[in-house]
Amino acid sequence: MSSYSVTEPSRRQKWFAGILVVLYALITILPLVWIIATSFKTPSDAIAYPPKTFFTPTVEGYVNVFTTRTRLTEEQLQAVGEPQTWYDRLVRKDGLVISGPSRFAERFTNSVIIGFGSTVLCIVLGTAAAYAFSRFKVPLKDDLMFFILSTRMMPPIAVAIPIFLMFRSLGLSDTHAGMILLYTAVNLSLSVWLLKGFIDEIPIEYEEAALIDGYTRFQAFYKVVLPQAATGIASTAIFCLIFAWNEYAFAVLLTSGNAQTAPPFIPTIIGVSGQDWPAVAAGATLFLVPVMVFTILLRKHLLRGITFGAVRK
Amino acid sequence: MTRFFDGLLHFRRGAWEMLASVLIAAGVFMLMQPFALVLYSWSFLVTLLGTVTFIIVSHFPE
Amino acid sequence: MLHSPVDRVAEATPHAMAKRFRGLSDRSLAWLFVTPSIVLLLAVNIFPLIWTIRLSFTNFRVNRPNAEVAFVGLKNYVSILSDKDIWLTMQATAHFLIWTLVLQVLIGFSLAYLINKKFRGNDLWTTIIVLPMMLSPAVVGNFWTFLYQPQIGLFNYAVGFLTGADPSSFSMIGDVSLAPWAIVIVDTWMWTPFVMLICLAGLRSIPDSIYEAAECDRASKWRQFWTITIPLVLPFLMLAVLFRGIENFKMFDLVVQLTGGGPGSITELTSINLKREAFEKWRTGYASAYAVILFVTVFGLASIYVKALNKVKQR
Numbered sequence: 001m002s003s004y005s006v007t008e009p010s011r012r013q014k015w016f017a018g019i020l021v022v023l024y025a026l027i028t029i030l031p032l033v034w035i036i037a038t039s040f041k042t043p044s045d046a047i048a049y050p051p052k053t054f055f056t057p058t059v060e061g062y063v064n065v066f067t068t069r070t071r072l073t074e075e076q077l078q079a080v081g082e083p084q085t086w087y088d089r090l091v092r093k094d095g096l097v098i099s100g101p102s103r104f105a106e107r108f109t110n111s112v113i114i115g116f117g118s119t120v121l122c123i124v125l126g127t128a129a130a131y132a133f134s135r136f137k138v139p140l141k142d143d144l145m146f147f148i149l150s151t152r153m154m155p156p157i158a159v160a161i162p163i164f165l166m167f168r169s170l171g172l173s174d175t176h177a178g179m180i181l182l183y184t185a186v187n188l189s190l191s192v193w194l195l196k197g198f199i200d201e202i203p204i205e206y207e208e209a210a211l212i213d214g215y216t217r218f219q220a221f222y223k224v225v226l227p228q229a230a231t232g233i234a235s236t237a238i239f240c241l242i243f244a245w246n247e248y249a250f251a252v253l254l255t256s257g258n259a260q261t262a263p264p265f266i267p268t269i270i271g272v273s274g275q276d277w278p279a280v281a282a283g284a285t286l287f288l289v290p291v292m293v294f295t296i297l298l299r300k301h302l303l304r305g306i307t308f309g310a311v312r313k
Numbered sequence: 314m315t316r317f318f319d320g321l322l323h324f325r326r327g328a329w330e331m332l333a334s335v336l337i338a339a340g341v342f343m344l345m346q347p348f349a350l351v352l353y354s355w356s357f358l359v360t361l362l363g364t365v366t367f368i369i370v371s372h373f374p375e
Numbered sequence: 376m377l378h379s380p381v382d383r384v385a386e387a388t389p390h391a392m393a394k395r396f397r398g399l400s401d402r403s404l405a406w407l408f409v410t411p412s413i414v415l416l417l418a419v420n421i422f423p424l425i426w427t428i429r430l431s432f433t434n435f436r437v438n439r440p441n442a443e444v445a446f447v448g449l450k451n452y453v454s455i456l457s458d459k460d461i462w463l464t465m466q467a468t469a470h471f472l473i474w475t476l477v478l479q480v481l482i483g484f485s486l487a488y489l490i491n492k493k494f495r496g497n498d499l500w501t502t503i504i505v506l507p508m509m510l511s512p513a514v515v516g517n518f519w520t521f522l523y524q525p526q527i528g529l530f531n532y533a534v535g536f537l538t539g540a541d542p543s544s545f546s547m548i549g550d551v552s553l554a555p556w557a558i559v560i561v562d563t564w565m566w567t568p569f570v571m572l573i574c575l576a577g578l579r580s581i582p583d584s585i586y587e588a589a590e591c592d593r594a595s596k597w598r599q600f601w602t603i604t605i606p607l608v609l610p611f612l613m614l615a616v617l618f619r620g621i622e623n624f625k626m627f628d629l630v631v632q633l634t635g636g637g638p639g640s641i642t643e644l645t646s647i648n649l650k651r652e653a654f655e656k657w658r659t660g661y662a663s664a665y666a667v668i669l670f671v672t673v674f675g676l677a678s679i680y681v682k683a684l685n686k687v688k689q690r
Contacts, residue, residue, distance in 0.1 A: 013492055017489035017494050018492075018496070020489050021500050024504065028564060029503055032510075035518050038521070047527045049532075051528075125415065128407075131408055133409070147416070148416065150677045153677040154674075157627055157653070158427070158667075159423060161659065161663055162430070162663075163423050181419060217404050248513035248627075248628035249627045280518065284518055288510050288515075291510055296502055299502050302505060303572050308684070311576040311614075337679060338679075344672060345465045345468060345472070350462060353465065355456075357672075367679075
């Protein structure tokens with residue numbers, strides 16, 4: 001700082017503020033660190049008292065979350081023979097054998113399919129609608145925008161009752177297509193509101209120039225506006241993806257076997273004896289880490305995303 | 314205060330929106346307050362009235 | 376320029392597509408662009424809503440498809456609005472709502488105020504603080520039951536370490552007097568960053584010149600805080616409070632995984648109660664009336680929210 005400014009905090013103030021914020025950040029991140037740490041513990045380390053900060057890491061939790069295991073007697077173990085792979089050896093230590101894959105990979109894949117499917121659909125519909133709301137005189141524009149936003153505000157459980165009935169009669173319950181449609185509808189409000197903000201910021205002169213050069217409206221939209229809005233579209237997409245990824249209420253009520261996503265599944269992971277915390281933690285870690293990475297990538301647009309584009313920063 | 318009533322009489326949006334917001338807030342308070350069952354019972358009607366008022370008056374001129 | 380970007384774009388556009396849309400006027404293009412979204416929302420949101428309103432006047436039950444459905448008028452509404460248990464559920468929601476809002480506003484605003492002191496590395500720490508709110512509430516809620524375990528749980532251990540209490544002497548989610556606070560703590564942990572981010576945007580929107588002018592008038596820092604900072608951040612704070620208020624009014628995933636509404640029904644928030652009526656007792660007509668009551672409440676709050684939103688946008 002070269003010149004003295006009345007609004008610039010003093011060095012002492014900065015230090016004081018910095019220490020308090022760092023302290024809060026360390027406390028707030030502790031549960032997340034604990035989840036990741038627990039995923040690398042053995043079940044007995046996970047429930048040790050006092051809680052263990054230092055431990056020998058193991059991937060047992062990760063093996064357990066992907067497999068189902070059974071306990072065998074000594075003779076049966078003899079009959080099975082020597083463990084073949086590293087993960088076989090890992091569970092054999094506890095006198096168990098792997099009896100097959102668990103449903104975790106399947107649930108995770110469902111999350112990916114439904115998450116990406118709804119995001120793509122949502123962005124396509126949302127970009128078109130947002131462009132129209134931004135550039136054209138749509139009758140009842142304010143009412144439509146409010147209507148779109150209000151659909152997002154509805155309590156999911158209340159919406160789920162008729163959706164449940166509707167999906168059942170249409171044969172959409174517990175299908176990927178049904179969940180993709182539902183998440184698209186729920187996310188559309190976010191995508192329209194956010195994208196309208198991004199498109200509003202693109203100077204209208206670009207399109208006008210293109211129109212004078214003989215472009216049609218659609219070409220102007222497709223070739224001039226879309227590339228300009230690419231960053232906005234990308235961050236909106238990540239927000240939609242995170243929502244669909246994290247959603248629980250609809251998933252738990254409308255899916256059971258075929259199309260169940262990971263959030264309703266992870267809490268049901270149990271081991272041979274009681275809740276297997278390292279396995280739960282491993283599942284949670286695999287599930288949460290992508291979102292953490294996205295959050296760090298998105299940090300510039302975060303505020304915009306969570307306020308429906310109201311606060312731009 | 315007089316301006317508020319003036320706004321109501323002349324169907325100005327601001328005053329009516331304020332009235333609707335107060336009705337909604339009162340309804341939500343009545344719904345969740347722990348004091349009297351009677352208030353809880355009538356809360357829905359108050360919120361509904363406020364919400365409907367809000368939708369109508371949002372089309373009034375400024 | 377012979378080859379402007381626009382020219383290149385013109386060459387690249389497929390001929391067939393260009394032809395197809397050439398005839399479209401702005402007006403029809405607008406409709407073409409808006410209609411799919413509106414249709415989807417009508418099908419997945421409005422049609423079910425109307426269906427719910429219709430069901431709310433009947434005694435329909437999903438699990439008895441062959442039973443005769445009778446029109447019962449306002450009976451469902453009357454019985455919900457005079458039901459003491461649902462009233463208690465609303466009060467549990469109110470407890471949760473008020474305390475999460477108070478804590479999140481206090482902590483969130485303080486953090487934003489401190490971060491706005493622009494110390495070195497504040498961006499990094501802000502990002503770390505924000506992490507919890509982006510995660511799946513259900514998965515997080517489930518894992519917090521582990522942190523809340525008596526004796527082995529990290530939370531109980533930390534409390535024991537700090538206060539000297541025996542970590543196995545209390546159970547945050549098993550104890551009737553502690554469970555309402557257990558859900559408040561987790562929600563505050565998760566959503567304080569949200570309030571913080573919005574407050575930070577508010578603080579950053581205040582131009583330095585206002586403070587400089589106040590400094591010239593020899594206003595004390597304390598006075599500046601109450602006459603400049605607070606009033607100018609207030610619209611942003613309103614926005615945050617309304618949004619969190621609506622979200623927590625319909626809170627389901629986090630709490631259902633954390634306590635499941637228990638012990639007893641002490642943390643049974645409205646949405647959890649509604650889920651019981653609709654998907655465990657299968658009283659569909661009754662639950663529909665219940666849902667309509669929540670709809671109208673949220674819709675009312677949402678309209679105030681949009682008003683607040685426009686106020687902030689004008690800044």
